[in-house]
Amino acid sequence: MDTQAKASPRDRLLDAAIELFYREGVGTGVEALCRAAGVSKRSMYQLFESKDELLAAGLERRAPGYAALLLPAADDPRPPRARALHVFERLEELSAEPGYRGCPYLAVQVEVKDREHPASAVAGRAKQALTDFFRAEAERGGATDPALLARQLTLVFDGASARAGAGAETLAGLAAPTAAALLDAAGMH
Amino acid sequence: MDTQAKASPRDRLLDAAIELFYREGVGTGVEALCRAAGVSKRSMYQLFESKDELLAAGLERRAPGYAALLLPAADDPRPPRARALHVFERLEELSAEPGYRGCPYLAVQVEVKDREHPASAVAGRAKQALTDFFRAEAERGGATDPALLARQLTLVFDGASARAGAGAETLAGLAAPTAAALLDAAGMH
DNA sequence: CGCCCGGGACACCGATCGGTTTCCTCCGAG
């Protein structure tokens, strides 16, 4: 038997938070959120301190899945260069999907002006995790300046995701080649 | 004598709109906006159709000044490569200033989910203008693929501005070298 | 001098905000 016939209210709230805050922005009301999750406000405020906490918790929860969506498997045997490029190839694929609106963590960093906001911290950590991944690959690949290359790749990732989210242009053939040029420049062939 | 002792209500509203929407986000209320501009709501709604129109008009008005802030002078005699790099050097400088929160046009594109929103169109045009500038320089400089290079540079610009706006890291020594690597890769020496 | 009207101050509109409370039902344990 399965442990739960349907997702718990907590999980439904977190899923709805991710979904709605992403699609409609962090200005989305608690009312609409609870309606989407099929949970009463009463229960929501028993499970979470505030809307801000719910937002942060939603981002936190999605972080591993988001990383899995973009990063190569830990045991992916390809060389560091290919592993790093994998992220940009995945990003190009994701950006082709209709509902794509850019990296949710970047969006939160832009929308939430208060850097003390709990969600800002979560988003910052997600970005740092990406940079750390790039840096590890850069070191393994013998890049000239691994730290710099990692920051450059994160910068390209954010730029690409932001531009794709704005919707004006497709990322196809843009993100990966740009990253490749930087890998080349850093001596990671 | 000066033509006006103080700025017109219209100008004060546009200035306040740029300032507050940038610093606090587009969720800022009309009330606070008018207070900051020293103009009554009544007058505001005589001058502008709606808050959305005011936002769009504010972005529109600031566009030339923003371009002047980043782009080299039209008669700047340096070669195309240096002219393109100028943008990223200026961006690094701007990002060092305390109140810097990233490119306002990018922020609007991220915050305003509705792509039909008048402000989205203005922001999109501002981004296009930057790409056009890069493309013109790329062509003059004999880049391998001017259109691609222009999109890459815009992507780096957006990424850099977004990351600087998030506040975690400084852009010093990051944006310009990244752009330089792409210029190199495109054969623009 | 007197009139006129631009525009500021502010009350007000219905809607919604984040958040709290009340009530009542349902469901499982004893």
Next chain:
DNA sequence: CTCGGAGGAAACCGATCGGTGTCCCGGGCG
């Protein structure tokens, strides 16, 4: 069957939202 707690529905809180209407003051112009 009774009891108790979890949790949904919805009223309610004061504040604020975008936007409008009213009133009244001050200054330019005939």
